Structures are given as structure tokens and as C-alpha cells.
Amino acid sequence: MNTSRPRQDPTFSPQPDVSGLLRHLDACVSPAHAVDYCGTQLRLAGFQEVSFSKLGSALPNCGFIAESGLLLAWDNSSKNFSHFRIVGAHSDSPCLKVKPLPDAGNFGWRQIGVEIYGGILSNSWLDRDLGIAGRVVLSDHSVTLVRINEAVARIPQLAIHLDRDVNERGLILDKQIHLMPIWGLGDSTEGYFKEWLSSKIGIGSTQIASWDLGLYDLTPASLLGSDSSLIASGRLDNQVSCWAAIEGLIAAKTRGDNSTNCSVVALFDHEEVGSQSTHGAGGPRLQWLLESLNAGNERSFQEVLSASHCISADNAHAVHPNYPERHDPQHRPLPNQGPVLKSNANQRYATSPESAAVFIESCAAAEVPYQHFVSKNTMPCGSTIGPITSTQLGISTVDVGVAQLSMHSARELCGALDPLLFTRTLAHYFIA
Ligand code: CO
Numbered sequence: 001m002n003t004s005r006p007r008q009d010p011t012f013s014p015q016p017d018v019s020g021l022l023r024h025l026d027a028c029v030s031p032a033h034a035v036d037y038c039g040t041q042l043r044l045a046g047f048q049e050v051s052f053s054k055l056g057s058a059l060p061n062c063g064f065i066a067e068s069g070l071l072l073a074w075d076n077s078s079k080n081f082s083h084f085r086i087v088g089a090h091s092d093s094p095c096l097k098v099k100p101l102p103d104a105g106n107f108g109w110r111q112i113g114v115e116i117y118g119g120i121l122s123n124s125w126l127d128r129d130l131g132i133a134g135r136v137v138l139s140d141h142s143v144t145l146v147r148i149n150e151a152v153a154r155i156p157q158l159a160i161h162l163d164r165d166v167n168e169r170g171l172i173l174d175k176q177i178h179l180m181p182i183w184g185l186g187d188s189t190e191g192y193f194k195e196w197l198s199s200k201i202g203i204g205s206t207q208i209a210s211w212d213l214g215l216y217d218l219t220p221a222s223l224l225g226s227d228s229s230l231i232a233s234g235r236l237d238n239q240v241s242c243w244a245a246i247e248g249l250i251a252a253k254t255r256g257d258n259s260t261n262c263s264v265v266a267l268f269d270h271e272e273v274g275s276q277s278t279h280g281a282g283g284p285r286l287q288w289l290l291e292s293l294n295a296g297n298e299r300s301f302q303e304v305l306s307a308s309h310c311i312s313a314d315n316a317h318a319v320h321p322n323y324p325e326r327h328d329p330q331h332r333p334l335p336n337q338g339p340v341l342k343s344n345a346n347q348r349y350a351t352s353p354e355s356a357a358v359f360i361e362s363c364a365a366a367e368v369p370y371q372h373f374v375s376k377n378t379m380p381c382g383s384t385i386g387p388i389t390s391t392q393l394g395i396s397t398v399d400v401g402v403a404q405l406s407m408h409s410a411r412e413l414c415g416a417l418d419p420l421l422f423t424r425t426l427a428h429y430f431i432a
Pocket of ligand 1: 090237238271314315384
């Protein structure tokens with residue numbers, strides 16, 4: 001167990017800016033866009049990009065690897081570091097993904113065949129103007145980031161006149177039939193989507209080998225409320241954590257840290273579908289990196305891992321004023337009251353008393369309050385990357401995150417202060 005204490009450093013007071021978060025949310029419309037945007041921020045801060053194939057060679061002190069929806073970044077102050085301080089988050093959000101053969105339609109309406117990715121709140125995708133973003137792989141295996149930031153598609157809700165008792169009965173949407181977006185008029189000729197896509201990218205359609213494209217709400221992120229105390233946006237889960245992790249890492253580097261740790265940020269893809277993939281938390285890539293970083297260290301890998309600590313950062317459920325009974329009465333997180341420490345005796349969260357104590361120390365060092373969340377006994381508990389990382393690497397892990405409402409809606413809501421408090425906490429965590 002790591003016994004180093006966060007130093008109370010009054011001169012270290014990072015001041016993250018909410019406008020930076022709004023820019024991040026608007027830029028990160030797919031996992032690949034999130035990784036690309038975070039990579040740009042790291043490059044500007046002096047981190048050097050390398051590829052997975054270079055992991056066997058000497059690594060720069062400050063570097064990052066960006067591949068698909070996975071980003072790994074590190075700040076290694078000393079070759080003989082004593083422990084890792086890791087913040088893990090996920091780059092993906094529930095959405096609608098474009099199928100390989102998406103050309104569909106009925107009665108003269110042209111439609112796109114989509115597959116449901118993760119646990120979406122289906123109703124939240126209705127009557128929104130949707131763009132398309134993600135990765136297109138070309139026949140020479142190169143990858144192109146694609147973002148068509150236009151009102152391309154929409155899923156229209158059935159009119160009340162044709163669904164008279166919907167408000168009493170509740171809205172029931174068949175995921176195969178009722179969530180198929182309309183994107184114009186015409187027939188469903190096979191190849192139409194690919195032709196359209198290639199014209200948007202400016203290449204021949206035969207050059208497109210495959211894609212990973214999702215629909216996203218075009219509405220930009222916005223401050224909300226009479227006092228602008230809230231943020232409304234798509235993908236708050238989990239871009240808030242991605243932003244806080246990267247900003248915290250950059251702030252800690254800027255301070256000119258002389259601690260003996262090696263700080264690491266891991267943004268994983270595929271958390272919303274169970275993390276079992278090459279670029280998910282269940283894959284081997286983080287371990288590849290940690291082993292490479294430890295090469296040349298006089299301490300053994302096991303010695304360093306035993307002294308290490310990981311924060312699994314993912315948003316938490318704030319208490320909803322219209323549904324307070326959904327929370328345990330003593331564990332009802334509120335917006336703008338600080339990050340939420342998530343515990344579950346059945347290990348759906350990785351938090352242990354020891355791993356919690358490290359996070360509480362970082363909050364104290366950053367002068368940030370924190371809150372507790374435990375799900376109600378009659379309510380199944382969610383999970384996140386924490387238990388996977390801690391099981392794979394044997395590193396003491398704590399699950400924490402910013403409180404929000406409408407999790408997995410196409411447009412979610414959180415406090416505007418919490419992401420800043422969380423960023424400050426993570427910056428202090430990295431310097432200890
Ligand atoms: Co999440």
C-alpha cells in the first residue's frame with residue numbers, strides 16, 4: 001500500500017476553466033474524436049506521441065499513445081519511480097451506430113440502419129437533428145476521422161393523434177423498428193450511404209473498406225439555469241472524466257513535479273458494452289504500457305504495482321428532485337457539492353477502505369469536498385472500469401466521478417462547478 005502523502009502545496013492551485021470543458025464536449029463526438037482532441041491538448045502541453053509498436057524502446061518522460069478509441073498518457077518524473085498513479089476513464093458513450101449495410105427505407109422515406117450501442121435512453125434520441133461521426137478505414141488500411149456536422153438524420157416521434165394514450169401508457173419503442181432514423185426521400189438502393197459518405201470525405205467509394213460511425217445530437221454543450229450553475233450536453237458520461245483526467249495531468253506537469261511517482265491517464269473505449277475488447281479496459285494495452293514504463297526501474301514491476309493506486313473516473317447519479325426515492329436516503333449526491341466516492345459491498349465498484357482513503361487525501365489537499373454514493377438495496381448497481389482494472393493489474397482502485405442526471409440520455413445534465421473541483425482533485429492526486 002502506498003504510504004506517500006499528498007503534499008499540501010498552497011502554491012499549486014490549478015484553475016481549470018468551464019469554457020474549456022464546453023469546447024471539449026463539442027469536439028469529442030465519438031471515442032476517436034475524444035482521443036484525437038485529448039492528444040492535441042497533450043501535444044500542446046509538451047507530451048510526445050509514440051505508437052504501441054515503440055513500447056519496447058525507450059519512452060519519453062512525458063508521452064502518449066492514441067489508437068482508435070484508446071488513449072494512454074504518462075508523466076514519468078524519475079526512472080526509478082516508486083509507484084504509478086493512474087486515472088482511468090472511458091471515451092465511449094451510448095449511441096446509434098451505422099450498420100455495415102445501412103441502406104433502408106419505407107414508403108419513399110430513405111432510412112439509415114442503425115445498431116444500438118450500449119444502454120441508451122431510447123426516447124432521448126427522438127426528434128433531434130443528428131450528425132454522423134467516427135472513423136472510416138480506407139482500402140490501404142489508413143484511418144480517417146470523419147465528422148459530418150450537419151442535420152443528416154432524425155428519428156421522428158409518432159404524433160399524439162396516432163398514439164392517443166402514450167402519456168398514460170408510457171412510450172414503448174421497439175429497438176429494431178422504431179429507432180430507425182429518416183435521412184431524406186428516395187429508395188433504399190444498396191450502396192447509397194457509401195456513395196454519399198465518400199462524396200463527403202472527397203474520395204472514391206471503392207476506397208472505403210469499413211467504418212465505425214455513430215449518430216450524435218448536433219446541439220452544442222451549454223451552461224444552463226438562471227445562475228448558469230449547470231451544464232447540458234451529450235456525452236457528459238464520460239467526457240467530463242476524460243477532460244478532468246487530461247487537464248489534471250497537464251496541470252500536474254506544469255507545476256514541475258519532483259515527486260517519485262509515474263502519473264498515467266488511460267481513456268478506454270467500449271466501457272458501455274462491457275470493456276472486453278482490444279481497446280477496452282479488459283484488453284492488455286494498459287499493462288503493456290506500465291511494463292514498458294517500468295523497464296530500467298531498479299524496482300520490480302510487482303513492487304511498483306503493489307505501491308500503486310488507480311482512480312476509476314466515471315460519472316455518478318445525482319439525486320433527481322422528482323424521484324428522490326430512487327436513492328438510499330443517506331447517499332444522495334447533489335450537483336456542485338464535489339466528486340462522488342462510489343462504494344458497493346458486492347464489488348460492482350472497486351472502492352476499498354484503503355483506496356478510498358487515498359482519494360480522500362487528494363480531496364483534502366485540493367480543498368475539495370466529496371460525497372458518498374451507495375445504491376439502494378432494491379436497485380441493481382451499475383459498474384465501470386474500476387473492478388476490471390483492479391482485477392487485471394492488482395492495483396488498489398477507487399471508483400469516483402461527477403454527479404449527473406439523465407445518464408445515457410442523448411443530452412445529460414451535471415453541475416458546472418463539479419468538473420472543475422474534480423480536475424483540481426486529480427491534479428493534486430498526480431503530484432503525490
Ligand atoms: Co460511464
